[in-house]
């Protein structure tokens with residue numbers, strides 16, 4: 001009897017963990033555009049809310065800090081920054097965030113996770129060092145990376161290796177578990193991220209063309225997949241080397257059986273093609289498909 005009770009409790013516990021508490025979780029799009037100067041959108045950034053607190057920021061693209069302010073998040077609630085990769089349209093406004101904390105009375109460390117580097121982009125820890133070291137671009141902010149300093153908080157950086165094309169567990173605390181997998185974004189080191197939070201799985205493709213075929217594995221049964229829709233179906237050349245067309249997004253969403261699909265990182269070459277894009281995706285994936293705009297809020301699907 002006792003054994004049965006224990007098994008029942010274990011099963012119940014697993015079931016509870018697997019249930020997405022969707023009303024506790026939302027993703028706010030702080031930047032739905034790409035790097036263009038003409039798209040009237042901020043570049044990539046997503047704020048993940050849990051119980052009305054914005055606790056994770058994924059990418060800090062150009063323009064995202066103004067939208068972060070508009071979100072009315074309390075900056076002291078933010079505990080983690082994730083980077084998909086370090087292109088300008090995903091990383092440029094990190095210094096604005098770090099400087100801004102000076103005025104919020106922040107007293108808790110900030111964890112930062114992003115990819116290792118290569119000859120084209122530094123590793124995430126080097127990126128931060130080049131920004132904030134005493135010989136870097138903003139030496140007056142050096143105390144935040146100098147763990148021996150008396151700064152009210154410190155930035156704690158960890159690189160995620162992109163050389164092994166496998167899903168890897170990165171971090172866990174009481175509120176979240178974070179996993180990542182390398183994705184193919186031309187020659188750039190890049191990651192897709194999965195955030196397990198309140199029983200929900202949120203997955204972010206980042207920029208990628210799916211040549212590594214790693215995203216569907218990460219996104220299995222995701223409640224929300226935010227996929228980067230930077231090119232139309234007919235794109236060729238460099239753009240196609242860097243990004244996935246709608247049909248590929250549809251195949252991934254179908255293979256992973258995601259509950260809800262959001263298309264972001266929209267660019268002028270895809271504007272006005274939304275009907276076509278939907279048709280291309282619908283050939284593969286029959287679930288909900290939504291287009292992101294700045295400040296939009298998405299709840300997990302179920």
Ligand SMILES: [Zn+2]
Pocket residue numbers: 034035044087089090207265
């Ligand atoms: Zn991008």
